[in-house]
Each structure stands twice: as C-alpha cells, then as structure tokens.
Amino acid sequence: MGLLRVLSQTTTKHRLNAVSVLGKFRIAQSFHRSESTARPLEGSYSSSDVDDEHDDFQALDFPGGKVSFVSQLKFIPEASGSRVPCYRVLDDHGCAISGSRFHQLEKEIAVKMYRDMVTLEIMDTIFYEVQRQGRISFYLTSTGEEAVAIGSAAALSPDDVIFPQYREPGVLLWRGFSLQEFTNQLFGNKEDYGKGRQMPIHYGSRELNYVTISSPLATQLPQAVGAAYSLKMDNKNACTVAYMGDGSSSEGDFHAALNFAAVMEAPVLFICRNNGWAISTHVSEQFRSDGVVVKGQAYGIQSIRVDGNDALAVYSAIKEAREMVVGEQKPVLVEVMTYRVSHHSTSDDSTKYRHVDEIEHWNKTRSPIPRFRKWIEGNGWWSDQDESDLRSTMRKQLMQTLQEAGKMEKPDLATLFTDVYHHVPSNLKEQETSLKETIKNHPKDYPK
Numbered sequence: 421m422g423l424l425r426v427l428s429q430t431t432t433k434h435r436l437n438a439v440s441v442l443g444k445f446r447i448a449q450s451f452h453r454s455e456s457t458a459r460p461l462e463g464s465y466s467s468s469d470v471d472d473e474h475d476d477f478q479a480l481d482f483p484g485g486k487v488s489f490v491s492q493l494k495f496i497p498e499a500s501g502s503r504v505p506c507y508r509v510l511d512d513h514g515c516a517i518s519g520s521r522f523h524q525l526e527k528e529i530a531v532k533m534y535r536d537m538v539t540l541e542i543m544d545t546i547f548y549e550v551q552r553q554g555r556i557s558f559y560l561t562s563t564g565e566e567a568v569a570i571g572s573a574a575a576l577s578p579d580d581v582i583f584p585q586y587r588e589p590g591v592l593l594w595r596g597f598s599l600q601e602f603t604n605q606l607f608g609n610k611e612d613y614g615k616g617r618q619m620p621i622h623y624g625s626r627e628l629n630y631v632t633i634s635s636p637l638a639t640q641l642p643q644a645v646g647a648a649y650s651l652k653m654d655n656k657n658a659c660t661v662a663y664m665g666d667g668s669s670s671e672g673d674f675h676a677a678l679n680f681a682a683v684m685e686a687p688v689l690f691i692c693r694n695n696g697w698a699i700s701t702h703v704s705e706q707f708r709s710d711g712v713v714v715k716g717q718a719y720g721i722q723s724i725r726v727d728g729n730d731a732l733a734v735y736s737a738i739k740e741a742r743e744m745v746v747g748e749q750k751p752v753l754v755e756v757m758t759y760r761v762s763h764h765s766t767s768d769d770s771t772k773y774r775h776v777d778e779i780e781h782w783n784k785t786r787s788p789i790p791r792f793r794k795w796i797e798g799n800g801w802w803s804d805q806d807e808s809d810l811r812s813t814m815r816k817q818l819m820q821t822l823q824e825a826g827k828m829e830k831p832d833l834a835t836l837f838t839d840v841y842h843h844v845p846s847n848l849k850e851q852e853t854s855l856k857e858t859i860k861n862h863p864k865d866y867p868k
C-alpha cells in the first residue's frame with residue numbers, strides 16, 4: 421500500500437463468525453468450552469469481539485471459505501460507531517496540513533488544474549445565464565465541485581475510459597474538449613457530435629475516451645465494469661473510471677456494478693461524488709450507512725473517503741487509487757465528500773428544500789477554488805495578474821464561441837432517424853414522413 425490508507429476488503433484478518441449456539445452447531449461449542457463458561461445472551465458484536473472471541477479450532481469450510489465459530493449470540497452492529505474519516509491535505513486556508521502525505525504536483529500540472537477549475541466556473545456562470553435567456557433548453561453547473569472533476573482528471577491517464585454521470589464536464593475540459601465543442605453540444609447544432617439528439621450537457625467524445633452521458637442514473641456503472649473487463653482481457657495498461665453521485669449509489673445498478681467488479685476483478689475506479697443531495701432528497705433520506713465508502717468493503721472492494729473540496733487530496737487519492745486499479749487489476753471505490761452549491765439544474769429551485777445559509781456557507785467558506793489558489797500562490801506559481809488575465813481571456817473566448825454556435829445550422833432532420841439501425845425500420849420511416857408533414861404545416865413553430 422502506498423501513501424494513503426485505504427479500507428481493506430475484509431474487516432479483520434478473519435471473516436465474521438457464524439453464531440454457533442444456534443441449532444446443530446451447539447455440539448461443536450461444548451467440545452471446546454465447558455458449559456460453566458456459558459454466558460447470558462447480550463448485545464451485539466463490536467469489532468473487538470469479532471477478533472477476540474472466535475474459535476479458530478472450530479472453524480468450518482463453508483462454501484466460500486473457512487468460518488470460525490463463536491459462542492455468543494450477538495449481531496453485527498449496524499454501524500461501527502465512528503464514521504470513516506476523510507483524507508485531506510489542505511486546510512480551509514489552503515495550507516498543507518503539517519505531516520500530511522500527498523503526491524507532489526509539478527508546477528505545470530498544478531497551474532493547469534487551477535486554470536481549468538476557474539474556466540469551469542466561468543463556463544457555468546455564462547452558460548447558466550444563456551439558459552435563463554432561453555437560448556438553450558437546459559443546463560447544470562459543477563459549482564462547489566470543481567475540484568472533484570479536475571483533481572481526478574489530472575491524476576488519470578488519457579487512455580483511461582471515462583463513464584461520467586453529468587456533473588463531470590471538468591474531466592472533458594481537462595482532456596482538451598474545446599469551449600466551442602462544449603457550446604456546440606449545448607446548442608445542438610450541426611457540429612454537435614450527438615447531432616442534437618441529446619439534452620444539453622450530455623457531452624461525449626470518442627477521441628477523448630469520454631463515453632456519452634446517459635440520462636438514466638447509474639446505467640454507466642455496469643457498463644464501466646464490462647468495459648474494464650474487456651481492457652483486462654486485452655492486457656491494456658488502462659482502466660475505466662465510473663463517476664456517479666450519491667443518488668446513483670441508491671440505484672440497483674450501483675450494487676450490481678460493485679459486486680460484478682469485485683468478483684470479476686475488473687480494473688474499474690468508482691468515484692462517487694457525495695454532495696449531500698439527489699435533487700431534493702438529502703443523503704439522510706437515502707441511506708442509513710456511513711455514506712457510500714463502507715459499501716465498497718461490503719462488496720470486497722478497497723475504498724477511501726476523500727475531501728472533495730481539496731483539489732490536492734483528490735489528486736493524490738485518485739493517483740494512488742488508479743495505480744492500485746491498474747497494477748492490481750482490481751476495482752477501487754473513492755467516496756468524495758463535497759456539497760452541491762448550485763441548484764440541481766436549471767429546472768430546480770433548491771431554496772425550496774434547503775436553507776440559503778447552508779448554501780452560502782459552502783459557497784463562501786468551503787469553495788475548492790480559492791483554497792487551491794492559496795496553495796499555488798504560496799508556491800509562487802500564481803499571481804493577481806495571472807488571475808485577472810485568465811478570467812478576462814476565458815470570458816472573451818466563451819462569448820466568441822456562443823456567437824459561433826448560435827450562427828451554425830441545426831443538424832439535418834434526417835439524422836434524427838439514423839445511427840441506431842443499419843436498415844431504418846418501417847415504423848421509423850413512417851415517423852419521419854409524419855414529422856416532415858408536421859413541420860411543413862406549422863412553419864411558425866419550426867423555423868428554418
């Protein structure tokens with residue numbers, strides 16, 4: 421194991437013990453312990469009980485491995501008592517915490533990380549306004565979560581195949597998707613790789629190994645496992661990276677994916693952004709477990725919890741996790757703790773279900789951008805002048821791309837019906853004819 425402590429797959433050196441006093445196993449108990457040592461039934465196991473009171477001599481080869489017996493009738497508790505701690509490097513003021521261990525970043529990478537986080541912030545501000553002006557139909561921002569996407573993307577190899585949710589455009593940005601490419605997708609114009617058939621923000625890029633986003637939550641997770649297994653069969657020096665929100669971890673596909681990945685030893689890195697909310701559903705209404713990280717261990721997957729608002733911690737943890745995934749050819753789960761500062765999307769008003777003070781607190785005092793800026797400034801890698809140059813250049817470039825995207829033609833109507841079937845079936849042909857007639861009869865509703 422390298423720099424960071426990752427939860428290992430099994431809780432102790434032994435499996436949790438079967439309750440031996442039940443039924444047919446009683447006989448085994450009396451073999452080892454006299455009846456006088458029998459104690460009244462009480463409580464449930466603590467982790468130390470599991471270590472101390474099991475009986476190695478009375479272990480049995482059950483299907484799946486040896487399990488030792490124990491004479492107490494105790495249940496495993498629903499929680500370990502203390503929450504899994506969160507790995508971080510930078511304190512709230514952007515200073516490296518004394519004694520913290522992290523992967524040292526080269527200046528070039530650190531500055532690009534910062535530049536991309538700021539660019540993402542500017543994109544979000546402008547695109548959000550563009551949606552409010554009615555020029556695009558939908559948008560959602562990464563506000564408050566910039567370090568998750570950028571910090572993780574910086575730690576991956578370009579050969580790693582990304583299976584994103586929808587709040588990770590930062591990964592695409594890091595990989596070189598241009599502002600014009602983003603804008604073309606949002607406008608659904610002729611240059612959009614999806615030919616205008618997807619909602620805005622459903623980006624994808626074959627060239628950048630970024631699988632097009634699917635709206636139904638968590639569908640990307642089993643797909644990422646299958647793709648990882650195929651990389652393994654081809655002996656590729658790469659993994660797949662499956663991003664998800666806490667809400668997606670409540671889907672059945674999440675559980676199927678983790679189990680499948682563990683059993684098949686698929687080289688997939690699961691990154692769960694636990695940002696507190698799945699639209700209006702708070703995490704406390706989603707699960708009783710200690711977040712998502714503990715679910716990795718339940719499936720036999722090494723896992724770690726990381727401060728998602730600390731770009732350096734995210735970078736270090738993902739770098740290490742990725743090395744484990746590719747080196748050991750096994751999955752790893754990283755739970756990144758953060759907060760969704762923005763409304764869920766332009767279709768949501770989050771002040772209806774959470775306090776403005778809570779949002780403001782995270783926005784003002786926990787934002788990952790000024791925190792990382794202080795660290796690179798402390799290294800002498802960034803100045804006020806760099807900051808204002810970057811912000812004004814990016815704003816200008818974005819305004820330019822908006823103009824270009826707005827001028828471009830829409831995709832040809834016929835492409836709405838292609839790319840799925842080799843031979844377009846008769847029902848789709850009928851729909852195409854009917855659509856053309858509707859457009860012809862309602863020219864005002866369908867301007868050219």
Ligand SMILES: Cc1ncc(C[n+]2csc(CCOP(=O)(O)OP(=O)(O)O)c2C)c(N)n1
Binds near residue numbers: 664668669
């Ligand atoms: C299978 C499915 N159920 C419901 C939805 C509607 N939906 C879209 S986003 C969302 C919340 C997801 O929350 P989370 O995974 O935590 O991501 P976050 O928005 O917080 O980044 C829901 C319920 C959906 N798209 N797919």
Ligand SMILES: [Mg+2]
Binds near residue numbers: 695697
């Ligand atoms: Mg969420």
